[in-house]
Amino acid sequence: MLSNIGIPGLILILILALIIFGPSKLPEVGRAFGTTLKEFKNSTKDLVSDEPKPIEDPNKNKY
Secondary structure, three states, X not given: OHHHOHHHHHHHHHHHHHHHXXXXXXXXXXXXXXXXXXXXXXXXXXXXXXXXXXOOOOOOOOO
8 A cells, every 4th residue: 555655645644743743843753653663563563472481480580
């Protein structure tokens, strides 16, 4: 779906975002979007990973 946008489409989206949010809010919106995308990638990586996480014994280092 996103592979069909192309350069002109991206430029149009950036211009619309600049008009809607303004130049002062645009870095904040980009930062929030980046953080959200990073958290989503980390969550999906944890779900998809084939390596099971070791179960720790709660009594192991009790003393």
